[in-house]
Amino acid sequence: EAAVTQSPRNKVTVTGGNVTLSCRQTNSHNYMYWYRQDTGHGLRLIHYSYGAGNLQIGDVPDGYKATRTTQEDFFLLLELASPSQTSLYFCASRDRGQAPLFGEGTRLSVL
């Protein structure tokens, strides 16, 4: 069964902390995406990737790095977390022309 798995599901860190959010898909999809969801803004694209080693900048990339190590794994890195990055983060994978399949989300709080 197609799946996108995110970890951790919840994370609390302090301002200036270092956070890595993980995403794994078992769908053999080429495209993977990181979005953040905030009230009143819908989902906003942070970074995305076409395949292992590829990285594309999304609409709200400031303060975030990402790395696609394999076709299955896509990581989002916050190296100096700030309270403005408190949000609900979704990872998604997609094949060309198909609807993205979303993970369950990671709720991040930066104190």
Add this chain to the structure above:
Amino acid sequence: GEQVEQRPPHLSVREGDSAVITCTYTDPNSYYFFWYKQEPGASLQLLMKVFSSTEINEGQGFTVLLNKKDKRLSLNLTAAHPGDSAAYFCAVSGAGFASALTFGSGTKVIPCLP
């Protein structure tokens, strides 16, 4: 880049009544259109995918209309029931190899007793 405006942000609808959510987009080359449903505390669940060549699509309890001339996409909930209580998001992408989705800001639907 693509911009998607979704209205209204909140929608109270009596059970059994219909309700319409509308998205307008800016890129005339947009090709794929999606509606997602998000129940409280849950992830996004695909309701419908719309191709640019199809104007009317029917699902279970809803209809999706695409007007490419006006660059407008709408979701019509045909007879609201408690299971419709959720946030709904439209999303738009181009046909190109590199196209990512641009989402609307969402509509929170709250069915209320008739």
